Structures are given as C-alpha cells and as structure tokens.
Amino acid sequence: MEPIKVTAAIIIKNGKVFIAQRSKDDELSGKWEFPGGKIESGETPQQCLKRELFEEFGIETKILDYFGESIFDYGNKPIHLLSYFAEHLSGELILQVHQNYKWIESGELDKIDWAAADIELAEQLKQRLTK
Numbered sequence: 001m002e003p004i005k006v007t008a009a010i011i012i013k014n015g016k017v018f019i020a021q022r023s024k025d026d027e028l029s030g031k032w033e034f035p036g037g038k039i040e041s042g043e044t045p046q047q048c049l050k051r052e053l054f055e056e057f058g059i060e061t062k063i064l065d066y067f068g069e070s071i072f073d074y075g076n077k078p079i080h081l082l083s084y085f086a087e088h089l090s091g092e093l094i095l096q097v098h099q100n101y102k103w104i105e106s107g108e109l110d111k112i113d114w115a116a117a118d119i120e121l122a123e124q125l126k127q128r129l130t131k
C-alpha cells in the first residue's frame, strides 16, 4: 500500500523544541508528536506544513530545511513522515486540536512518550542538536 505522506515540524526557540500531545479522542491519544498533517493533493510538503501549523495552532511560520523522515506502519496504513525545521514568525500559540504542548530541552528528546513513528526521528534530532 502507498504510504500516507504526513509532514511534521521541528520548531526550535531559545534552544527548546516544540512538541504537541495528540488529543483524547484521537487514534494516538496522549502520544507526543512533531505537529503537522497529511499532504493534500497539489500541495508541496512545505505548503502543507505551513497550512497545518496555522490550522492547528494559529501561528504563522517559515518552513526551513528538510530534516529527515520515518516510515512506520501502525497496522492498517503505512505513514511516511517528512520533517522540516520551521520558524515561529508570529501569532500566539492556541491549541485547536491537541490537548497539550511543551517546549523541551534537546536532552529530553529520548524521554518522551512519542507516537511510534517519531521515535527514530527524535533520536536523530537529539544526536544532531547535542553534538
């Protein structure tokens, strides 16, 4: 089956990484993620990510460099997660779909209860940021 393409943002501010917790009525309830969402037809990954960050948090962002990817199958549908660094330009963060968010130190990246697809990505990010 063709994987579902999903974008994920790595937003870093004052040395801390932004992560969000999926909501209670979600398939991956309580798990933490790099926020983003499914790429819609005709969209580039960068356009998708900018749209998702506005829809989910009401923030304007600039999408920066590609970081890395992860392919994971939760059982019914493989997910191809594409991550990009992003800068928070403006707008107060307001949760629209998540139950919580936090800014974490890079050293905490391997201590989070991640959605399974994110574990490898978080590990790669920790190596990148702590070296």
Ligand SMILES: Nc1nc2c([nH]c(=O)n2[C@H]2C[C@H](O)[C@@H](COP(=O)(O)OP(=O)(O)OP(=O)(O)O)O2)c(=O)[nH]1
Binding pocket: 006, 007, 008, 027, 028, 032, 033, 034, 035, 036, 037, 038, 039, 052, 079, 081, 115, 116, 117, 118
């Ligand atoms: N955005 C995002 N999704 C992730 C991550 N890790 C992970 O397993 N996923 C999975 C959860 C979902 O099954 C799938 C799609 O992400 P999503 O629920 O954010 O999609 P979306 O914002 O477009 O929401 P919807 O329209 O489907 O409700 O990707 C991640 O770090 N970020």
Ligand SMILES: [Mg+2]
Binding pocket: 035, 036, 037, 038, 052, 056
């Ligand atoms: Mg989403």
